[in-house]
Amino acid sequence: MTDLSDTGAGCPSGLAPPTPAGATSDASPFVVNKDGQCQIDLSVRGAKCGGCLSRIEKAVSALPGISEARLNLSSGQMRVVWMGNLPADAIVQTISGLGYGASPLDPDRDQDDVKREERRLLAAMGVAGFAAANIMLLSISVWAGHGEMGAATRQMLHVISGAIAIPVVLFAGRPFFASAWGVLSKGHANMDVPISLAVLLALGVSIWETAQGGAHAYFDACVMLLFFLLIGRFLDARLRRRAHAAANDLAALQARSVNRIAEDGSVRSVRAKDIAPGDLVLVAPGERLVVDLDVTDGVTEVDESLVTGESAPVIATPGQRLYAGTMVLDHGLTGRAVAAAADSLMADIGRMLEAGEQRRGTYRKIAERAVSVYVPLVHSVAALTFIGWLLVGAGVREAIFVACSTLIITCPCALALAAPVAQIVASGRLFRNGVFLKSGDALERLASVDHVVFDKTGTLTLGAPRLKRDGIGDRILETAAQLARASRHPLSRAVVKAAGPGPLARNVREHVGLGLAGEIDGLSARLGSAEWVGVDGESSQGPSIWLSLGDDAPVQLCFEDHIRDDARVVLRGLKQRGLGFEIVSGDGAASVAAAAGRLGIETWTAKAAPSEKVERLETLRRAGRKVLMVGDGLNDAGALSLAHASLAPGGAMDLSQSASDAVYSGEGLGGVLTVLDTAKRARATMLQNFGLAALYNLIAVPIAVLGFASPLVAAIAMSASSLVVTLNALRQNL
């Protein structure tokens, strides 16, 4: 992390600190060529105010050939269009030079579809709002003039209302009709079925009444109903898109360009997804693999913690297969990209993801359960009303009208809003707290969690080793650091981090899998494995290296995987909430035991392969536990998708992020508690809302069945019930 504070970098109003740059990713493969013009989309982090906006746009516009540089402050995305041969990296560097984070974004096709859907909902909402206001204006004159207004005038007002309502219902109701038709044709029912039925019925009855010159028309009710429901739908769609975009931005932090070696030996940077199986790929030290490959050349240590959970580096040699997510440490390597084979690790994980998807599909939401009670109940009440009115001697026309008005007034407007508004408010809250929820339904699953399974490396711990200082003097540390500064190995970096900046030893050479050798003050110095310095290494808890200087006895340096600062607080919080927790890690037993001991976790599993992680979750599930899985690695992806609910940190692999219900950003684990608390509260609100909706129907149904439901009563009852449910959901924000 570079200290930029003295150059006045970052947000000038001090709203946000300078943002450290993410992983270095070559931006050039992300440039889109459009009729001679180059265009790139960037994700800019840390821009908070108008000062940031003009600073970034001015600096980028000042580059040669730029024709458009526009930063969207709401989404943090920037589009730059230019002519000529300005390298895209120059733009990224200009922005990061100002103290903001910038990384290239892949133009996301899904995102465009979601955005179009959102716009369609907004347009439908606008049209329904216009119609609702105007029809209500006409309806109020009908109600106010009751008893005085002539039949011809009333008829005219109804005809005008109908002329507005019919096209509007057909246009604005499409999202509901399409969804209702979709599930009906599969033989199920969802909330959109009774909604569509009530709206179409209200429209049909009103047209018929108007044609007969009757006194009652429900045009206002059906349009108003659509308007309320569309507001809910639109807010829901917008929030989901923003959460999706935020999670995408986190993913953009990870390097996604690859150096491909062409047949003529030239190296070109391309997007990861443009790599075909068989392509030769060059990976520099310190780079993370973004494709699976077979090593063809180069011997190096690699960090596979994101793939296997193993925190200690391992040695990769030609012929070995490395998976995306592996970090190459001390030397570069070349490899041949491979397609996912049917028996590979990726294929296993892919099958688990599929199984998880299916299992989640079978989860029955509270709203679905409510519909399954509501639909038969209300429809039989309407049928009984029809029969009852016939029996007491009413005409067929009157009986049909009363039965229809029963269905209209019991329309599940409040019921349909009950769950979504609670979910919208809760996910908005989480969004502001840096937790990006994938779907509203996930809240229900998160709320019922009673056991939490943590991955260790990168989740409970930082995933980077830290030097234990006990028994190590400053002089020894400085000597070790003089060697370590020449290396990218995580243990070397940990030594340098402890020692701070300083000089470098002379003639430092790195030997893969062994260690470093160099000269300090004319003495030969070695830093590395026990074998490298020539001692019989006794095993210690966690990784360790040895330092030898001249003829002095070698000194052992021990490391621990540093536990996140707030891990203990979060675990105590879980305990207070009565939740159990355990570690299931792919790392070695020694380091898992050490971490578990320090955190006071009794149950832990070490050396767990992806399938064993899933097996452990299945055991817990059979024991009746509702498990929340928290993990970041590729080896967690299967477990994440098969768990009852799952969370991934922002630094997790793409695959793990997409397998989980929510992604939390930030350094700590605090997101876990926030998610659980918000989910519990949201579920409580949802249940209250269903209670309120049921109460409303308890009052409304007798009125309607007895034939007192005039359009005026329907309009008041519907808007009042929707309002009550919405206000109750907003209480969560208090």
Place this chain on the structure above:
Amino acid sequence: MEGLLFLIPIALFMGLIGLCAFLWAQRSGQFDDPDGAAYRILEDDEDRPL
């Protein structure tokens, strides 16, 4: 009562103007960046149209 014959069409027409303005604003991306737009009006330089 004859007043209604022109008052209602006028009311509807004005409502339609509002609706068209809303749909135009939405289509031309006016709601894409509400945060940034609030700051852009404070900029002294000429702001290029979208």
